[in-house]
Amino acid sequence: MIVVDGLRVEAGKSVILDGVDLTVPPGRMLALVGPNGAGKTTLLRTIAGLHRPSRGRVLLEDRPVHSLRPQVLARRIAYLPQDTALSFPFTAYQVTLMGRHPHMGRFALEGAADHEAAEQAMAATGTTRLADRSMATLSGGERQLVLLAKALAQDAPVLLADEPVSALDLRHQLAVLQLLRACADAGRTVLVVLHDLNLAARYCTELALLAGGRVLAAGEPAHVLTPAHLHEAYGVRAVVRRDDVTDSLTVTALETT
Numbered sequence: 001m002i003v004v005d006g007l008r009v010e011a012g013k014s015v016i017l018d019g020v021d022l023t024v025p026p027g028r029m030l031a032l033v034g035p036n037g038a039g040k041t042t043l044l045r046t047i048a049g050l051h052r053p054s055r056g057r058v059l060l061e062d063r064p065v066h067s068l069r070p071q072v073l074a075r076r077i078a079y080l081p082q083d084t085a086l087s088f089p090f091t092a093y094q095v096t097l098m099g100r101h102p103h104m105g106r107f108a109l110e111g112a113a114d115h116e117a118a119e120q121a122m123a124a125t126g127t128t129r130l131a132d133r134s135m136a137t138l139s140g141g142e143r144q145l146v147l148l149a150k151a152l153a154q155d156a157p158v159l160l161a162d163e164p165v166s167a168l169d170l171r172h173q174l175a176v177l178q179l180l181r182a183c184a185d186a187g188r189t190v191l192v193v194l195h196d197l198n199l200a201a202r203y204c205t206e207l208a209l210l211a212g213g214r215v216l217a218a219g220e221p222a223h224v225l226t227p228a229h230l231h232e233a234y235g236v237r238a239v240v241r242r243d244d245v246t247d248s249l250t251v252t253a254l255e256t257t
């Protein structure tokens with residue numbers, strides 16, 4: 001269970017998040033949506049313990065994340081960052097196996113269970129064929145999938161993913177969201193930043209719409225994705241309909257306002 005309580009995050013003189021409250025129980029998949037610069041990445045990084053709030057707190061099973069030792073935190077929270085452009089001098093398999101480090105002793109080598117977890121994570125993300133390739137030679141989408149494999153191999157009860165489908169083709173977008181949804185259905189807590197509101201409405205149990213560092217609306221897709229909220233958050237005129245085939249909400253943005 002993740003509880004965000006009265007969170008305020010500042011960087012220099014700027015207030016990036018203010019008064020943010022959010023509760024995500026196990027078994028839920030919540031999408032953080034909102035315009036560029038709304039504070040989605042900052043919120044995810046703060047939940048991951050990477051930013052210190054100036055006010056409020058983030059609780060993980062009733063304990064402030066900032067009070068947890070890094071290795072303990074890494075066993076509880078897997079964080080998949082947005083920026084995958086870094087070139088690692090490692091193979092895809094080595095990077096995936098790094099997801100196991102929080103489970104290993106300080107000077108221990110990876111054991112059979114760690115290799116098995118890494119292999120399973122690569123199979124789940126369809127990256128087994130890339131195992132021996134250097135990360136530096138992979139396409140943006142392939143890198144994104146390998147970093148997801150690393151996060152899955154970490155086998156943490158909380159999974160935070162920042163725009164995990166931004167570089168992916170249609171099939172891989174669905175595959176990754178199905179995989180994240182399966183993680184939630186299996187009891188993990190999943191928070192995912194998505195720009196595609198239609199995918200967010202289809203795969204997530206709830207949404208939180210951020211704008212200007214605050215939560216404008218949170219809850220079921222039907223509560224959050226209203227023309228009025230979309231106008232206020234994005235400055236667009238939009239229509240929201242239910243899709244005949246998927247039975248989920250779809251947003252069509254018509255024009256900027």
Ligand SMILES: Nc1ncnc2c1ncn2[C@@H]1O[C@H](COP(=O)(O)OP(=O)(O)OP(=O)(O)O)[C@@H](O)[C@H]1O
Binds near residue numbers: 011016036037038
């Ligand atoms: N270290 C920093 N110093 C000053 N401003 C910052 C810092 N980090 C982030 N910001 C600002 O905070 C705001 C929120 O940034 P953040 O990356 O969280 O937004 P986002 O919602 O994830 O955006 P995007 O959809 O474009 O990825 C932005 O205006 C950004 O410029």
